Amino acid sequence: MDDVGHYYEANKITRLQQLLNSNQELTSVQKEYAAYCMQRIVNNRISFSEYTKDLMELPGRIGCPKLLLIDECYDDPVVAGGRGGKEQFKQMLDDVLNKYPEYDLLIKPSSDFIQNKQKSHLSQWAIASYLNKYPNIFYWIIPSMFMIYLI
Structure with a gap:
């Protein structure tokens, strides 16, 4: 838990941001422990959702190499707190398609979109013109509660 702010609120500095922007360096013991923890996450295929352990x-x-874009619903607090919106999602999509044209683009819909059919920024109807132009856009729909995966 961050004792200063929430990860999705762009108008507040978080403890993690403070640490990343400071001159503080990790000790060799801390670096070794961090590497050990990251390797355990990968080795054990840990994800946010139990449904995704066997991808x-x-x-x-x-x-083909793949890039993953995470979609969110219009009213999701993560988007509003991050000062995002329709324009930022469109810019993200344009940037990825222009910079990585040889990659397959996997769009992971928000679980709220899947369960409640709420409107989202990268839904098929929202980016219909892109789908006609770019055959390398695919939707990755997984029955899960959230969308953090180790691939």
């Missing part, structure tokens, strides 16, 4: 096959073209 299903990724959509897209076989052998």
Whole structure:
């Protein structure tokens, strides 16, 4: 838990931001422990949701590198708190398609969109013109409660 702010509130500095922007360096013991923890997460295929421990096959073209974009619903506090919106999602999509045209783009819909059919920034109807132009856009729908995955 962050004792200063929430990770999605762009108008408040978090403890993590303070640490990252400081001159404080990790000790060799801390670096070693961090590497150990990260490796355990990867080795044990830890994800936010129990449903994703055994990942299903990724959509897209076989052998193509993949990029993952996480979609969010319009009224999600993460988007508002991060000072995001429709324009930022469009810019993100444009940037990825322009900088990585050879990659498959996997869009992971928000679980709220899947469960409640709420409107989202990267839904098929919101980016219909892109889907007609770019055959390398795919939706990655996984029955889960959230969308943090180790691939």
